[in-house]
Each structure stands twice: as structure tokens, then as C-alpha cells.
Amino acid sequence: MYKSGLVASVLVILLLGTSGCSLLSTTTKPAMNQEISGENSLVETPTLPEQYIATPAGTPKIGSDAVATPTFNKSLPLISTAQGTTINGTNLTGNATNSSSTNLIGSIPDARFTSSVAMGFAPLMVQFTDSSLNMPTSWSWDFGDGSSSTLQNPGHIYYSGGLYTIGFTAANTAGSSSLNATNYISVCQAGFSVIPDQGTAPLTVNFTDNSTGYPPPTGWYWDFGDIGAGNTSNQQNWTHQYVKPGVYDVKFRISGNAGTTWVNRSAAVIVL
DSSP, X not given: OHHHHHHHHHHHHHHHHHHSSSOXXXXXXXXXXXXXXXXXXXSSOOSSOGGGSOOOOOOOEETTTOSSSSOEEEOOOEEOTTTOOOOTTOOSSSOOSSSOOSOOTTSOOBOOEEESOSEEESSEEEEEEEOOBSOOSEEEEEOSSSOEEOSSSOEEEXXXXXXXXXXXXXXXXXXXXXXXXXXXXXXXXXXXXXXXXXXXXXXXXXXXXXXXXXXXXXXXXXEOSOOSTTOEEOSSSEEEEEOSOEEEEEEEEEEETTEEEEEEEEEEEEEO
16 A cells, blocks of 8 residues: 555656646646736836836827927817807917917817827826816817717726827807817837747747837847746747746837837746
8 A cells, every 4th residue: 555655656756857847738728817017117027137127108298289299180169159250360280279378258268188198008098188278168078099078187098009089179158169189199009929829848939029009119028938048039029949848927028119018928838
């Protein structure tokens, strides 16, 4: 009885020692755990040199009177029949529709807004703030991704990469004015693919940057999770060979005009 139990224990130890991993079959892969860090914080701090810590980007913009890009296409104000007058100084470059910047009670609003940020990584939280003149009492926002709001100062989250045009209307009993901020919000969505994600050693794996949106990244850094020469890369796409069995976490960093962000994926590659 004692000898048979001892033999069985030795066999289990030998199996674990020769496989290098915990008896995972080729059809049982743990659920993927992917953590995406935003531009201002890291969900998981990468164990990499200090120069690879994420940095923020994006400068608040003013919706009506920004002096540079993007260009704002501002519509003519809607004049109420009761008022029966016209507004001087209207143009299509995003300048004020009124020749005076004074808040006038009973005058048509001059639609303006600001945003907390205009560029970053998905999911990107943006706080919009009404800064219109002439005391509007109602507001309408089109965030460019199929969502809208009637709040004065709404917050909105962009979950997908892309360029988004903001439509904004401010109104009161005297009338309303509108503006379209073309390609105002720029969102980059970080991500990567791993093919194949499991197999027997030695395993050759193709890593591909499949980030979407705008602005596109201009710098990359991969940490493939194993130890030894060639276990990192600064190329956009890379082929890496895993020599030893094991379960490997992969960390991927992209950087560019939107700032820097990481995609950290646990158990991204399993080598048997």
C-alpha cells in the first residue's frame, strides 16, 4: 500500500517536471484578462523601466472661438418672428455671431462650449460645458457617436476609436443658434492580436497592433513575458518564439499625439 502510493506520487512529480506547466490540455485556456490603462492612470503598473510609465495628453478646447484646428462650422442663428431683427457679425468660422460679447437679456444666444479634453484613449470621458452668451435656457448636444443630451453641461464617454463632430444648439425665448465642431473629439482605441495563442514548444507567435481610431500611434513597445534576449520589441508588429513551456503575460504600449497607454493581457500565450 505504501509503495504503490509512493510510486504514484513520483509519477505525478515527473509529469509536472517534464511538462513545465500545470497539466493544461491544448483545449483548456484560462479566460483572458485584459487591462487597458487610460491616459491619466494605470490599472496595472507595468514592471518595466520608468521611461515607459504612461503620460497624459490632450488640451482642453473652446468650442466656439478656438484659434487653431479644428474648424467650426457655425450655422446662422434662428431669428424668432417676435424679435424681427437680424444679428450682425455672423460668419462660418466659429467667431461670435453677435458683434458684442455682452450678455444681453432677451437676445438670441451665441452658442459656445468648452470641453475638458479633446483627445485620448477609449474609453474617453469628456466633460462638455456650455459657455454661450445671452443666457440660453435650453440646450441640445449631438456627440457624434449616435448619442445626445439636453443637459446644459453633460459628460459623455467615447467607447470606440474615431473622429467625432460635436453639434451644439443653445436657445431661449428669443431664438437659438447652433454650431458644428467638425472632428472635434479624437479617440484612439488600443489593442493587439496574438496568433496562435497556445501550442507546444518551441512556439512561434505573431503579435499585431490592431489599434483603431485617431490619432494613430507612432511608437510601440512589447514585453512578451518570457526571460532572455529578444523578449521585447519596439516594432509595431512582431514575431516572437517561446522556447520554454509556461503561461506568459504580454504587455503592449502605444504612444503618439494622444499620449501613452498600455494594454496588459494576462495568460496571453500558453506554451505546452
